[in-house]
Amino acid sequence: xxxxxxxxxxxxxxxxxxTFSSCYYDNAEDLLGSTVCDTTSVSYANDIVPIISGSxxxxxxxxxxxxxxxxxxxxxxxxxxxxxxSGALAGVIDHAPGYSAMPKSSPQLPACDRAxxxxxxxxxxxxx
Ligand code: HEC
Numbered sequence: 001x002x003x004x005x006x007x008x009x010x011x012x013x014x015x016x017x018x019t020f021s022s023c024y025y026d027n028a029e030d031l032l033g034s035t036v037c038d039t040t041s042v043s044y045a046n047d048i049v050p051i052i053s054g055s056x057x058x059x060x061x062x063x064x065x066x067x068x069x070x071x072x073x074x075x076x077x078x079x080x081x082x083x084x085x086s087g088a089l090a091g092v093i094d095h096a097p098g099y100s101a102m103p104k105s106s107p108q109l110p111a112c113d114r115a116x117x118x119x120x121x122x123x124x125x126x127x128x
Contacts, residue, residue, distance in 0.1 A: 037115060039115045039116055042119050044126060047120065052117075053075075056074050059104065061075045081127070084120060085125050089121065
């Protein structure tokens with residue numbers, strides 16, 4: 001009786017697992033297909049502003065940087081490009097030694113976002 005029960009339990013777990021993993025696989029494939037990380041020519045307006053405004057303006061925006069962002073402004077091209085060209089922007093999001101890890105008290109940004117910021121700086125942080 002117990003053996004039969006165990007067998008049924010194992011079979012149904014296996015069935016569940018197979019169903020779940022095949023769904024997961026399909027989703028992962030869809031995601032990979034639509035999320036190509038292209039950093040060959042990074043755009044300030046289309047790539048960098050959405051990343052920095054979404055994760056950093058809450059503390060480093062024009063309305064928040066004095067109270068929450070230690071006086072460090074990142075809003076606007078001049079501020080963002082200066083931070084990128086000094087190496088600080090990539091340093092903080094890559095959690096490089098010697099820099100405070102940003103975004104503060106939040107998980108590290110996705111690898112593609114970090115690569116975009118690094119490459120934007122390497123491509124002279126153009127206002128493009
Ligand atoms: C919750 C508020 C908060 C968020 C969100 C945040 N910061 Fe900061 N940031 C700070 C504070 C406070 C400091 C001062 C240093 C410290 O306390 O670690 C700082 C410092 C910095 C510095 C200077 C640190 C150094 O080592 O030179 C940079 C550059 C910076 N932040 C960039 C960013 C970027 C880029 C993001 C988004 C990815 C971000 N911050 C998100 C609060 C924040």
